Amino acid sequence: MHRAESQDNMLVKSYILLPLILSAFERDASILSAELRTPAPYLEVVQTAAGAAIADLRNVRTEMRARGLKVYAQQQLEVGIEAKFVCRGYHERMLLLDDVITAQSTIRMRRYLGLGAPDSTALR
Template sequence: MATTKRNTLITPTLPEDITKDELSLVRSYLLLTFIHKVFERDCRVIGKSGLFKTPQLYMELVSSATKKTSLMLQEVTRELTSHQLKINTIRQDQRGVTAEYTCRGYSGDIHILWPGFRNEMMLRMRAYLGLGAELASVLPREERVEQMALSF
């Protein structure tokens, strides 16, 4: 009687696609990185401009927001690491911001158009500065968008 040995094919488990929560981490990382740079730049400009009678007050406000973004960025970076998620490159062009990432061996990219990115930056920046969202309507929409059209 002949016996056959059953061969089992063991295939490595394919990495799961990135989850919505993980994409949210990538998005937060991008936003916090850009916001942090804007706050640092603004703080330097306020200090050097000579236009303010009490620049230290405004620098203190912006500096406090900078510290908040730094702490948030550290936490998001820890979360990225715990999810085996690595941001490889960040690029920006006239359409928006793109990040290429790897997650558990899976490669991907996320592209966020400027209008949405700027709006979310403004909302978060207002929160980090301790400002309410109700004051966001003080400026006309066009002016608000133009204010964020900075080169990062």
């Protein structure tokens, strides 16, 4: 049985997470613009972060093509997201649990926003 390499799995994970992150930035930007009296500086930060995430997604897609990876199905399950993909001719499956999606998305969003890694006590 063929198993995708760890780099391949990281690319697929990023391919799944980045659109979720972009949706969160978009949703947050609309909330900020509706609720704040002076949303412009906050929106600029969110838009800059979203631009970086878009660039990363573009790079992920390019690298996936170069490595022979293609996600052909994604399904929202009760426990998370299941992705089916082809890795150089072999069919693979990845399950990202909701807790993993939340944790990984939060870490990446903080990085895009220039906040760095969260304090370990804040996660408790």
